[in-house]
Amino acid sequence: MTSDLADWTGPVRADLSARLEPNIDRPLALALSGGGDSIALLRLAADWARANGRRLLALTVDHGLNADSAEWTAFAGRVAREAGADWRGLRWNGPRPATGLPAAARMARHRLIAEAARAAGARVVLLAHTADDIAEGEVMRAEGSTLGRLRDWAPSPAWPEGRGLMLLRPMLGAGRDEVRDWLTGQGAGWIDDPANEDPRFARSRARASLLPTGEGGAQRRMRVDQSNGEAAPGHPTLTLSRKDDGCAAVRSSPLPAGEGSITIDRSIPPQTLAAVLVCVGGGDRLPRGDRLSAIRSRLRSGEAFTAVLCGARVEAGSDQVLVTREAGEFVRRPRPPMPLTVGVESVWDGRWAITVDSPGWFVVPAAGRMAALSDTDRTALKRLPPAARGSVPVLIRNDATAPVLAGKAGRAAALVEERLALALDRMTHERDLGGAIHGASPRNHLFSG
Incomplete structure (x- = not known):
């Protein structure tokens, strides 16, 4: 392997060291499809983890969209373990929409990976997007797509599943061809997903438009990465x-x-x-x-x-x-009370993390219930501007008639x-990130652009 083929790996290793904490007992998560880009990142991240006293957790999502997907998932698990990483397979069992399938699969992938990463205690997920993904996204936006621009360090788009979880894309400066040349030089294999060359999908059409043409105008074929064929959405x-x-x-x-x-x-x-x-x-x-x-x-x-x-x-x-x-x-769009499970941190209204230690509690807004609060709770609410009081969470219980402020009957923390x-990029290193939380499924992605 010539030295110029390895040039792209130096910045990747430097980015890992610049963003991640060494020698801590917390896993580093990695999205592994089995495609070339993710296999290359697996190898580099495994080397970094061994040298820096970290555990690496590879996560593979089986979307169930190809007859060979189970075989691909097994391959990913095998190469992850060979690299010294822990591995977990995840499966998308949600409904398949008639239109917008790539976007739905992408949303499901982010949600599943975020949930698994948080459950394991990870705060950062590595993604193997390359410079080619950036170029393809530009083509798609020129054709009217609202796809967001990729960033090397961005919050997880899954909310609230990915609260406090950052995505690190250390390979954005590398080209897909040079990544695969590097893999070939190492004798490594990877998976080709035929969906990435299916002209029905906007990403595949953008990819084809960027391929150089050979004699007779025939386009050169590229082997492409399954999981990273679609850039994360955003704005x-x-x-x-x-x-x-x-x-x-x-x-x-x-x-x-x-x-x-x-x-x-x-x-x-x-x-x-x-x-x-x-x-x-x-x-x-x-x-x-x-x-x-x-x-x-x-x-x-x-x-x-x-x-x-x-x-x-x-x-x-x-x-x-x-x-x-x-x-x-x-008041305009009432919601049913949200039940709380003992010892399980739940997200209410996308803004509050609430945990209770005894059964029978439900969380509701203070709006319409402030008169039923105790004198002490009403006094506490008066410290807030009038417009903010009704949006504060209160808890009601099966065997109680009066609501109580969420922070008194349980633990409540604002997420805003x-x-x-x-x-706003105020947390630029893994050490800055907070704890884990789980919650409802996202409807749309926001902060991954």
């Missing part, structure tokens, strides 16, 4: 520049700890405002561009106003701009600030 406006990322325009609200409201400056950049609205609102859908622009224009004008977007309420006054959860949504910090 380009959430890719913040290091020079001006808008973080200075965001501050925690001067309210009781963990309340989950955010104060912002009127000069806040649009991408930062979008992230604030989604995180405070607890959802995972970005605001429409025209509605976001309208709010930002009103902020810059100095106007005093109230507006609601993405489930968040923007109250712009003369002295501050406060963003809180819009409690009126609980941590999620926003991840979205």
Whole structure:
């Protein structure tokens, strides 16, 4: 193997060392399809893990979309163990949509990997996207796709399954051909998924359009990676520049700890405002561009106003701009009480992690129930702005008539600030990341672009 074939591996190893903690008893997760890109990353990550006292956990998702998928999964498990990694196979058993199958499979893959990684105690998942994935994404966006741009370090798009979990893509500077040349030089094999050359799919068409042509115009065939054929979804406006990322325009609200409201400056950049609205609102859908622009224009004008977007309420006054959860949504679209399981941390409204130690508890919003709270609890709520009070979680029980604040009957922690910090690139190293949590399935991806 010539030295120039190995040039791309140096930056990959350097990126692993720059982002990850050495010598800790916490596994490093890796998405392993068995395709060439992921096999190469497996080998490099296994070397790094051995040299740095880390356990490596390879995770393979069987989508059940190909007759050979079980064989592919077994192959991935075999090569993972040969590399010295632990391995776990995961299977997508959800419904298959008639349209948008690649996107649905991608969403399921992120959810399954996030759940397995968090359950194992991992805080970082390695993904083997390459420079070719970036180029293919540009072609797809030029043709009208809303696919997000890949980042080397980005939050997991699965919310809330992937809370506090980061994705590291250390191979974005490498080309697919040179990765496979390197594998060939090592005598390594990999899987070819024929779906990656199926012209019915936008990713395959973009890939084919970038292939060089040979004699007679015939395109050169490439062996491609199954799991990394589709870039993670997201939105380009959430890719913040290091020079001006808008973080200075965001501050925690001067309210009781963990309340989950955010104060912002009127000069806040649009991408930062979008992230604030989604995180405070607890959802995972970005605001429409025209509605976001309208709010930002009103902020810059100095106007005093109230507006609601993405489930968040923007109250712009003369002295501050406060963003809180819009409690009126609980009244307009009532939800059934969410049951809580003893000792299991559950996510409510995409904003709160709640755990109880005794059975029979359900979580509901304070909206419509504040009059039934105890005098002590009502006094605690009065420290919050009126607009924020109804969105606070309270607990009700089968054998009790009066609700209680979630933090009194159980443990409750707001997720808004941590999620926003991840979205705004304020946590740049594995050591910065928090603990594990599990919750409901995501509807759409947000912070992976």
